[in-house]
Amino acid sequence: MKVKNKIYCEVCRISFIYKGEVEAGQEIVCTVCGAELKIAETEPEIKASRYIEDPETEIRRRAENFAGLRNYTFNEDKELVLEGLVGKHKMYGDFYCPCRFDNIPENVCPCLATRMNEVRKLGHCY
Ligand SMILES: [Zn+2]
Missing domain, CATH: 2.20.28.160 (Rubrerythrin, domain 2)
Structure with a gap:
C-alpha cells in the first residue's frame, strides 16, 4: 500500500x-x-x-482553496479580480493574471510569484 x-x-x-x-x-x-x-x-x-467545466466556478474554488491553504484573506477587489480572470480565460484559454501583461504559464492564477510566497513579502499578491 x-x-x-x-x-x-x-x-x-x-x-x-x-x-x-x-x-x-x-x-x-x-x-x-x-x-x-x-x-x-x-x-x-x-x-x-x-475537471470543473464552468470557468467561474473553477477559478473561484481554486482561489478559495489556495487562500485556505496559505491562510490568506481576500481584499475588497476579489470579485473584480475573479471577473478579470474569467475574462482572460475566455480570451486566452486559461486563468492568466489580469494584473499581468504576459499570458504565460507562470502567470496562471495563483501565479508563480504568489505560489513562491510573494504575498508574505508584499502583504498582497501582485
Ligand atoms: Zn497545482
Whole structure:
C-alpha cells in the first residue's frame, strides 16, 4: 500500500505529495495552488486533471482553496479580480493574471510569484 503519492498538477506544473491512498475518479486539491483535480489513472503512475467545466466556478474554488491553504484573506477587489480572470480565460484559454501583461504559464492564477510566497513579502499578491 502506498500512503504517499506524488501527483503532478497540470495547473502549477509541479508534483506535490498527497498523503493517503488515491483511486481513479477521486477528487483532490493540489496542495500548492489549490486547483481541484480528479484522479484519471493510478497505474503505472498517477495522473490527475482539471475537471470543473464552468470557468467561474473553477477559478473561484481554486482561489478559495489556495487562500485556505496559505491562510490568506481576500481584499475588497476579489470579485473584480475573479471577473478579470474569467475574462482572460475566455480570451486566452486559461486563468492568466489580469494584473499581468504576459499570458504565460507562470502567470496562471495563483501565479508563480504568489505560489513562491510573494504575498508574505508584499502583504498582497501582485
Ligand atoms: Zn497545482
